[in-house]
Amino acid sequence: MRFALPPLSALSPTGLLFAATGAIGLWLPLVQFKPNRIVAGQGVDLIAALPGPAGWAVALGMAAILALGLAAGRGLGLRLGLAVLGLGLSLFALGLAARGLMPEGNRMARVSPAAGFWLQFLAFALMATDALARLRPGIRTRAAILAGAVAAGTGVLASGWLDRTSVMIEYAARAEMFSRSLWQHLLLAFGSLGLAFIVGLPLGIAIFMARPLRKPVLTLLNMLQTIPSLALFGIMIPIFGWVAAHVPGAADLGVAGIGPFPALMALFLYALLPVVSNTWVGLSSVSPAVRDAALGIGMTPAQVLRQVELPLALPVVLAAVRIVLVQNIGLAVIAGLIGGGGFGSFVFQGLNQTAMDLILLGALPTIFLALVAGIGLDLVIETLSRQKHRSTP
Amino acid sequence: MIRLDHLSKLYSGRAVVEDVSLTVETGQIAALVGTSGSGKTTLLRMINRLVEPTKGRVWIGDTDAAKIEPHLLRRRIGYAIQGHGLFPHRTVGENIAIVPRLLGWREAEISARIDELMQLFDLDPAVYRDRLPHALSGGQQQRVGVARALAARPELLLMDEPFGALDPVIRAKAQDDLRAIQRQLGTTLVIVTHDMEEAIQLGDRIAVMDKGRLLQFAPPSEILTAPATPFVEALVGAAERPFRLLSLSTVDALREPGEAPGTPINPDTSLREALALCLWEGRAALPVSGGGIVTLAALQARAEGASR
């Protein structure tokens, strides 16, 4: 019997990439089984990990999706649907494997996702991304997709299907600490952002209006950025410890050399440069004609600033919000190293104990937060700058 | 000699060039004119296969262009475009040397050729050879662009609105120089322009295109006296308007100091007649009775000025 191979041009090159990634994923072990959380585990592949014929069924399903994605010129909507189906299938397999492999009543054993799972997940995530990038959905659709993805993710976790996997077991053991860390992390990221705006916005306006201030301020802020985060976080401890001990009333205001305060200050300092420089850039990019016109109809300079220049500079200033938020969500992890709380606590605790699941428990939500903040704010900025273009032709 | 044989180009089913056949004899200049979007650029780019014809053939001498590797074909054909496309990271000398280097000429030979061409185009090698293109004026950049196209002694030179970005005075001079150099080298030249004026001045034959079709391919005199279609007539008419405006002023207005051979003309002669005389007799300047001269360049500049 002879197979008629389709001509090469009928194959989608991206589809080939996804299929190759997925195929390696199918071949590598799906999960790792560890008798306890610290020891090295042993890989279990898809077929063996799932009970009975389920392994074959899932493997065939995934292979079919990847194969369908190979053909060039299929509808993008169909591709997207297939990719989402694939993502669901890989999560289904992970949960099922954890349920099947965990011995009843054993509190020590762990089943964690292994290379096979990650590659499968990556293959389908790439497939979905590719389809989405080509579909070029509008702002509303993208916002809906983002909300849908967040809801779906939360739904999967809330359903309890993955509860037997190692990361979720670590979570269950620390549910309370997790939600405390989440709030601390958000407080660090948003708190430093808020502080940076309270200080940075006036500073940006000041260097816009008083030229001689510009160079020294920006140089100073630029130099702050070159201090590695680890050192900046570290040096905040003695500085604010001293301030709390020696400046009367400082401690009552919450200044402290321990806990989240030094971390908050470090993040605040990093956030200043984007806020100040974007405020300045945004204000300087308002066309002189607009400014003249506003002055010409009798507005005072303060009114021009508040009613004309600042609103027009808004998209650029918002871009700073995006930069700061994404950057600080990531950097806030370092707070975990100096006792500042946040998801970093899990990450560094996990690194100390070589407990991979604990690292994941800290790293995955951080990545998730940064992603959602980045994509979400991109959408907001795009909406605003479109409105701006519409209102000033 | 170059022969286009029933050339057509279709983009998603729409004919952009439709069934064009024409022959340009060796050493002649063919000017392609037509309105914007009429397919001039597409036709030109099919000759060096930057665009592959949908139908038809291009013959260069006795060779079918389709039978030669495109990049090898292009090295045999000079190509100059609007905005010159000089490599900004290469000096003037290196730019001119590109095709000779690709063809594997010896360095001494290349160097001599660079100097020769730069002198031909009135650019002192000692001054300009090692400059980067951004340090040249627009007119100089354009001349280097043409020099580069001629560097490997191509049998055929293709030009797409090479003077499009130049101001009228420099443009008139560039046209004169091109004509002189082309005559001297004997290169066959196909030049695209949407300026009828330029076509009349440069072309041995003019090809008029409209909506992808070749309406007329004939010497300038024939295009002027016997336009094949109302469209050609309209194009010619538009070109003539500045000449009519020229007839409103006299030579006196453009008189400048200098000497020129020949019988002096009356200062009351109209500019239009003076221009016709220059073109007819192929002269760069005419003496004016009572002293001074009127130059072809000045007359053309005035004509250009009147047309905008």
Added chain:
Amino acid sequence: MIAKLFLTLAAALLAALLFTPESFTEVFRPLTHNNAPPIYLQTSLLRLTLSHLALVGIAVTASTLVAVAGGVLVTRPAGREFLPLARTITSVGQTFPPVAVLALAVPAMGFGAGPTLVALFLYGLLPVFENTLTALSTLPPSVLEAARGMGLTRRQRLWQVELPLALPVILAGVRLTAVISLATATIGSTVAAKTLGEVIIAGLLSANPAFVVQGGLITGLLAILIYEAFQRLESWSAHRAGLIRPQ
């Protein structure tokens, strides 16, 4: 002028810190208490700096090579299918926190220089890739048309025209990568990589601010000097590419 003076001072300070750290004993003493050592001596600062730079150098070189190759690939006809995907990955990927990437590399690579290298490499890909893509897709069309029209082959166009003209923008991406990697590498010491982070972490663990400042200062000075060096390289290459007029 002032900038030049400042840079010379920075370089001199760095050299002094690395070659004669003991001479700074009295400078750092006020930062210590309980007679803690003012200068980090477990490993020489010079050795740590060199291994820090080596780590960053290897990672940045590798990510530059891979990212430029990738950028070239997706702008060729054969790789154009990957362009939308590549663009999305770069914009989304840059929101991944470097610390998280580093932490995730540990389970896969174990402790030591390995995970740091991998994290720096992966994280460094994005800025270079993004800039390569931007540079290659915004080249002046008339230059590309002329290059094709003169009979340069695809490869000749890439090496002789596209890459030289794209170089300044690509270098700006490498600069960004180098500066980020320099700072991120310090965190590598939390997973036992030999970097200047070791000094800072020793300071954190023993509550000795002198160590923290030392480690931070050296890394900061390195960042300033490297940033500056790249900027010179960029303007030199832009100048060579004929993209800006000489003053």
